[in-house]
Amino acid sequence: MELRPFSQADIPPLLAWFQTPAELVQWGGPGRTFPLDEAQMLALLAETQGTHPARRIWAGDRHGALAAVASVVDGRQGTALLTMVGIAPAARGHGLAAPFIGQVLKAVFQDLGVERLELNVYTFNAAALRLYETLGFVREGVRRSLARVGEERWDAAHYSMLRAEYRGVP
Numbered sequence: 001m002e003l004r005p006f007s008q009a010d011i012p013p014l015l016a017w018f019q020t021p022a023e024l025v026q027w028g029g030p031g032r033t034f035p036l037d038e039a040q041m042l043a044l045l046a047e048t049q050g051t052h053p054a055r056r057i058w059a060g061d062r063h064g065a066l067a068a069v070a071s072v073v074d075g076r077q078g079t080a081l082l083t084m085v086g087i088a089p090a091a092r093g094h095g096l097a098a099p100f101i102g103q104v105l106k107a108v109f110q111d112l113g114v115e116r117l118e119l120n121v122y123t124f125n126a127a128a129l130r131l132y133e134t135l136g137f138v139r140e141g142v143r144r145s146l147a148r149v150g151e152e153r154w155d156a157a158h159y160s161m162l163r164a165e166y167r168g169v170p
């Protein structure tokens with residue numbers, strides 16, 4: 001899968017990934033509004049502009065189609081947040097996530113000079129937990145009752161990886 005910057009042309013296929021509010025929150029956290037629409041994605045894309053953008057969004061291109069997405073939000077003092085990690089529904093379950101996020105980690109640690117990359121993952125999300133632990137993220141704890149989805153509240157595990165722990169693209 002080829003890593004490239006996410007572009008406006010990727011928005012229509014991405015919007016089709018999320019059929020329910022729960023699917024949207026699982027991917028993008030409680031900050032997105034269901035249904036995800038072009039205006040929300042254009043606002044996020046606007047944050048990727050400029051010399052020192054507040055956000056990066058990458059696409060994973062496979063056979064000319066959008067197969068993966070991930071975003072990193074710049075924090076202070078060399079920290080950053082990995083968010084919006086997703087594989088296209090039709091491409092899930094084929095082991096594509098680790099090599100894709102491995103390329104994102106390479107960009108984050110080698111090109112952007114980040115020292116600490118952190119993320120939140122809902123504790124029921126077995127595939128994502130497995131993905132992050134395979135890549136070498138370290139679990140720091142559980143942020144209880146972090147998100148509300150319908151009548152439910154979801155716990156999120158908090159993970160981080162330091163530059164010294166980065167092991168390269170799997």
Ligand SMILES: CC(C)(COP(=O)(O)OP(=O)(O)OC[C@H]1O[C@@H](n2cnc3c(N)ncnc32)[C@H](O)[C@@H]1OP(=O)(O)O)[C@@H](O)C(=O)NCCC(=O)NCCS
Pocket residue numbers: 026027084085086087088091092093094095096097098120121122125126127128130131134
């Ligand atoms: C999370 C996600 C990116 C993982 O990608 P994927 O294509 O489904 O997963 P992969 O095929 O790459 O497998 C990842 C690992 O999880 C394991 N796995 C997959 N589904 C699983 C399940 N239901 N239970 C337990 N383990 C599972 C795989 O066996 C693999 O582990 P391995 O490397 O030891 O074999 C993808 O499912 C997705 O986009 N989900 C919706 C959005 C989301 O939840 N994003 C994460 C936000 S933190």
